[in-house]
Amino acid sequence: MHFTPIKIFSRAPTSGAVHQHRFFAGGKRFSCLLALWISTISCSSDLDPSLQHAQAHSDTQAQPAIIAPAPLLQTKITDITGEKIEYADLRVSKPRATLVFENGLMLDLKTWQGVVKDLNNCCDVLFYNRPGVGQSESEIEELSPELAAARLQGLLQQQKLLPPYVLIGHSLGGQYAQVFTRRYPEQVTALLLVDALPLGLVKPAAEFPWYTQAGLWGLASTATRQEIANISSMGTYVLQHPTPFTKPMIRIVTQTAAPQPKSAGLIKNLFNGVIYAEDFGVWALDPDAAEDRMSTVYPQAEIRTIVANHRVQEQIPGAVVDAIFSLIQRL
Numbered sequence: 001m002h003f004t005p006i007k008i009f010s011r012a013p014t015s016g017a018v019h020q021h022r023f024f025a026g027g028k029r030f031s032c033l034l035a036l037w038i039s040t041i042s043c044s045s046d047l048d049p050s051l052q053h054a055q056a057h058s059d060t061q062a063q064p065a066i067i068a069p070a071p072l073l074q075t076k077i078t079d080i081t082g083e084k085i086e087y088a089d090l091r092v093s094k095p096r097a098t099l100v101f102e103n104g105l106m107l108d109l110k111t112w113q114g115v116v117k118d119l120n121n122c123c124d125v126l127f128y129n130r131p132g133v134g135q136s137e138s139e140i141e142e143l144s145p146e147l148a149a150a151r152l153q154g155l156l157q158q159q160k161l162l163p164p165y166v167l168i169g170h171s172l173g174g175q176y177a178q179v180f181t182r183r184y185p186e187q188v189t190a191l192l193l194v195d196a197l198p199l200g201l202v203k204p205a206a207e208f209p210w211y212t213q214a215g216l217w218g219l220a221s222t223a224t225r226q227e228i229a230n231i232s233s234m235g236t237y238v239l240q241h242p243t244p245f246t247k248p249m250i251r252i253v254t255q256t257a258a259p260q261p262k263s264a265g266l267i268k269n270l271f272n273g274v275i276y277a278e279d280f281g282v283w284a285l286d287p288d289a290a291e292d293r294m295s296t297v298y299p300q301a302e303i304r305t306i307v308a309n310h311r312v313q314e315q316i317p318g319a320v321v322d323a324i325f326s327l328i329q330r331l
Helices: 016-042 049-062 109-116 145-158 172-183 210-219 222-240 266-271 287-297 317-330
Strands: 076-080 083-090 098-102 124-129 165-170 188-194 249-255 302-307
Touching: 076 145, 083 109, 083 145, 098 145, 098 172, 109 124, 109 317, 124 145, 145 172, 145 222, 165 172, 165 317, 172 188, 172 222, 188 317, 210 222, 249 317, 302 317
Parallel strands: 098 124, 098 165, 165 188, 188 249, 249 302
Antiparallel strands: 076 083, 083 124
């Protein structure tokens, strides 16, 4: 089994390798969903169903039953202004802070399981699934930054989780966390972005190439299309909001362990089993420029660059936990 080494820097290095990573990491952030659709459509089981059943029966006979431990996050369902929201919360007797987690695009709240177990009952905690993920549902036809922030605000108030909050956002969830921070600045005391999608990186959905729009309408759920269409609006909302965020903040940025190859174009990449977001024509500006702009928007932020894949909270949950405790100590 191979384990990727971890390196943490106090600020982002400026080597060509890291800049090259930024480009491809940004591609992975958006294209992972499109890659998932393609793999779901094109892949099928290698085994005949009858053989699968026989193999499963054989495995059951050969090995004793293993009872899996109960998950740390037990989800519940509530209603927030007509939307069905699945969430999980943890309460402690003397919380040092209230931690609020925002998931990446179409990711379930249980991706934070590895982080939860190492928090050592330090804080009250809230996780939730946005509509379209898990059991969360909504019939709202058009999503906006203000609506997304109000949804989270309503959930926090309903569950009597009081500010100030430490917001933790992964990938696209980083933009949701930033929108909430700008809309309710007096309620947020610290911000942690876990390999977050840079602001202003993605074009408005109406400006996507026709083949990308066709793919989204043909393969994506309504909730997925709403979230993707909201990316540009959220970036604009944060960048144009008059109140900057100057409180404690950490940005975790991933880089690959080795340089990545250049894209060979959509058709060749598909034949080689590789997909880059540049193939889909979604970038509004160069990903390096978008990443550098994050440093301009948040000059006070500490940048921790680690060698990891995009889903840091699952591969190296300790890096997220360390950043949370670092922020709590600064409060």
